[in-house]
Amino acid sequence: MAQFHLTPNSVQEILDTYDEDVIVTNREGIIIKATRISGQHYGIEAEELIGKSVYDLESAEIFSPAITPLVLQQKKKVVTIQTTPSGAKVLITGMPFFNELGEVEFVISYSYDVSELLVIQEYMKELEFEMSRVQEELHLLRKKSLSTTGLIMESIETQEAYAVAHKAAPVDVSVVLYGEQGTGKTTMAKEIHKASTRSNGPFIELDCATIPESMFDKELLGEQIGVGKASSIAPGLLSIAQGGTLYVKKIDRLPLHLQAKLLKTLKEESFTPLGSKVPCSLDIRVISSTETELLQATADNRFLKELYYLLNIIPIHLQPLQNRKEDVSALIVHFLHHFSQKYTTKKFLSDSVFHLLLKLEWKGNIHELRNVVERLVVQSTEEIIGIHDLPAEYRMQFEEGFTDIDFDGQTLPTILENVEMKVLNNARQRYKTTTEMAKILGISQPSVVRKLKKYTLPE
Template sequence: MTGFFLHPNSKEEIIDSYDEDIIVTNQDGFIVKASQISGRHYGIQAGELLGKSVYDLEQRGIFSPAITPLVLQQKKKVVVIQTTTTGQKVLITGMPFFNEVGEVEFVLSYSYEVSELLVIHEYMKELEQEMLLTKEELSLLRKEHLTIEGLTIENRSTRIAFETARNAAPHDVSVVLYGEQGTGKSTLAKVIHNESTRKNGPFIEIDCETIPEAMFERELFGGSFEQTETGLLTLAYGGTLYIKRIDKLSIHLQGKLLKVLKERTYTPIGAEVPLPLDVRLISSSETILTEAVSANEFHKDLYYRLHIVPIHLKPLRDRKGDISTLISSYLSRFSMKYQTVKELSDEVFNQLLHLQWPGNHNELINVMERLVVQSPSTIITAKDLPPEYRKETDEDLSLIHLEGLTLPTILDNVEMKVLRDAQMRYRTTTEIAKYLGISQPSVVRKLKKYTDFE
């Protein structure tokens, strides 16, 4: 112990420490030094311990067992749980100090109440959990920020989709992105392009739903019309062509696209000489293509050409973790954009979190911008929600079903709901503790009680 010295002729003294419970005994078992807080576990003052024999104190039932004789006997560090006269359990660690001839001359012991150690243990487990989460986040941050424009990576399913995309990106294979409109498919397609060997080439998009069928072939292949037009396959040369909503492409045009992919060449309309195809194809679909194949609505051979790496993006209603982060992100973004400071009330936050969001990302952006612009006060309340998003909550405490429930059960139900709501809104137990006005160890214990938190 650096800076701590023992001398053979040391007088009995109180060590100037209010933080550590330290006691020093000589080889005869008499206490020669004690810190300011020593004796608190035994219900006596530190000064009263000086000069006392640990053998005598043990015989009087002040504590049991005495650690000094154990250290003297074993001549090494000893750890025991000691029971005091007040019934407390104390963890005692004894350390031997040897003289020049190798005999134990002094025994230094320090102690912690077991209940304190349990709190420390829980805190360390919580710290370990947060460090594990931090390591996972850092692993992703080495590759990309967690929030990309249009794609937030908090939910487990989103992480899986993102990692699948990252793994597929370096390989020049076709990828199909599945998901409802607004779930981030276009953004993920750009991530794949930017992580591929074609990142310095163009990224070209074409939407099968917005381009009339009669114009689609002309857009894709180009050709000589009133004036020569360059097709998207030519524009995308050396880069990536992203075909959106390929499930909307007609069977006729599917056949033409399949021919191009098979032959790796295409001929612009009106031209005679075919051009080489050098594009990486990424497509998206709002319906599962296997179902379209079964219904004879999608060409089976084209499906096999495209469906090398399928990636599924779930709708926001199934990604509560992503919604929570997106709400905070857009609140901050639009507050900065309109040079204001806005906060969401807990009621509004929880309502937004549990909405179905059929329009997914685009709908959420719209609602958050409206709230920031239209709310007259700093705190955005339920009255500020657009009319179509206002709803009466059936989770008000006044509507809890009381019949047949005991008061402890009712209180547990309320506490469980509050904790789960807080867990949705805040990322760490430290933030939850600050929000609820309780200690972090209390938050950890309660989360273990009501959730699968580990």
Template sequence: MTGFFLHPNSKEEIIDSYDEDIIVTNHAGIIVKASQISGRYYGIRAEDLLGKCVYDLEKRGIFSPAITPLVLLQKKKVVVIQATPSGRKALITGVPFFNESGEVEFVLSYSYEVAELLVIQEYMKELENEMSLAKEELSLLRKENLTIDGLTMENRTTRIAYETARNAAALDVSVIFYGEQGTGKTTMAKFIHNESKRKNGPFIEIDCETMPEAMFERELFGGEFEQRVTGLLTLAHEGTLYLKGIDKLSVHLQGKVANVLKERRFTPINATTFSPLDVRLISSAENALTESIAVKKFHQDLYYMLHIVPIHLKPLRERKEDLSALISIYLSQFSIAHTTTKKLSDDVFNQLLLLDWHGNHSELKNVIERLVVQSTSPIITAKDLPPEYRKKTDDDLSIIHLEGRTLPSILDDVEMKVLRDAQERYRTTTEIAKFLGISQPSVVRKLKKYTDIE
């Protein structure tokens, strides 16, 4: 904007602006300046506004209300919606200009038609929706990048384990996974192999628990017997060797593995020449090896060779977010596999969340498939649960103690139980609120209430 000067001797000047509706009045309410589009809302030319008194214009219903008297009274910026003779509405903003004595000398006002603002508001809303969609798409892309076939990563500890595995994949170092049977150690080992520079090489797995000790050396090293046997170390050349259940291996064989890793070469049985060792070693154990070392049940040198990048995978009972997601995933998978559509009732879903799942993924998949196959109705209810899984817990509503208690106290227990069940199943307070049919602030308040009680 150009040509705008607040000088008393220039009251006949029109502000050189074709884009903004600007009017300047003095402390007496006389219009001293106006931009070229001023007056369009009132059916008056800008030139005809100059010299007019806003008080007179207000009485005539042209300015309704006038902004200048309000600014003079309040001595600060004022915003009002003004009705115009044409029936249109305009948003008027008045700004005071003070003289050296601190009094309002001029009032600058600028206006926008409300309809124009609504268009801008609608545009901003559309822009906000597009940004929201973009954020959701970005979140989905990130989640896709944080997905391994066979694992879900809703739980924070699972994501940390995954990030550690992903970072270690690029490094040709030993990795060891700790966790109960069925927590996804093999799946994670394969993920590291597929993300490593050895991904085009073989992935060879040895189950140290099930392989007989007498056959272990023969299978691992190979050699010259009645016929030539190619060992797994040779087969894994330029690839990955996964020693599953390394803690089940005898100390004697642990020592042989340690020597091979130390020398980076091995000799097939009955052979006279060395073969180079070019494999990436990944191993797993159900329990921490430090305790086994203390009682001399694990080779100390081998421990240090394996324990470069340790990764701990928690059981499903400690990863409720993952468990909740997996229940839904397996239910969908088996429904599709058996050409049916099954859903879990809320009480069954909550019951499954409360179980210990010592078999982890394997046990969960087995139970969900049994439920899908054996239930006779689309909704799987408590009667469909296998007998060994129909156990009551301390949180069961049916065993809430009633004797000697008031109704408000009993209702508090019921509400707390329902909220905790919902908290196990849903990740956010917004989802919990939708599920329970109450507001999100109510969920937050109630959760805080029962947290404070404890």
């Protein structure tokens, strides 16, 4: 045990402090020093304590119990609860101070009102509760940020892309997602993260198209604030993403000199916050997305080859929406239902509008389709959305007539039956019940059931 030595500069001294309750006794148990507030717990003035024996004070039940005899006996720090003459509880700590011979020369004790400690304890409980609530909110926010509602995989192209994603997810390797804006790259990145071994870690996005070059280092690496012991680290995206996934969006838009910095960090698997000299280890998975072919970008000296080979372990290509007609059909139905619920209404598409939406190119992909359907739900005044409800730029593309009907060699009854079967089949795919189908088609529900059976379509 470490030995301490106390040489009083005078005896019977009142210490000039109003903040702490400190009492010093010698080996005989005589109080030789006290602070000005020392007597408050016991209902007497501090001056009255000087020169008194703790044994006498204990006998008078002023100190109950006295801490000095316990420290002298055990020769180590002692903590106990004292009961004051008023019945209050005081937490008192006694510390031994040794002389050159290893004997206890002085005992210093300091005390706190237990009620104050209870207040602190209650504050700590409240703080702990608040922290747990914040953690729960962060957990909910993380879940919300990973939400992928509207995941549609009707087309072969989408199914094949997600099959590759699901195989790659458990393997902790870099993935690059290729596709036009709005093809669902962010949704796929979240799905890969959720199915990975890092699913309990954070999913952090870095958008290379929006981050200012001058802020790149600070945003990515973080920075040290202050100096010396008072310094702290303001975390960057790499720190926040530790143990999880860093999703680097539009990495093809990152300038070459910043690509070099990112490459160095990923290769060394460590980073140093700005202003700091202490490197931090890096434990993240990187998923990148690009709207252009990175291999061609390397050939054009717009992308570093070494970074390309580091990231492009698992490439996944997402086709534009115009090549995924099955997805377009399913997304129309999904968005129509979603926005009808959101705006507490019930809207349906006429066949002419539905077929027109299927034929459009959707150069803005899912973002454009979502926008158009939302506009139709909000702006249409009737339950059935017709051609007149379409925005002008889309309405101009409408062409009347059944241009896809083959008239050659068919009688009128056969042609009408083929049209009726197509209409019923289309309605069957879009609406959940025969009651909804009947309402849209303007016929009775039994007629819908009968016609479905006629054409052997599922009810």
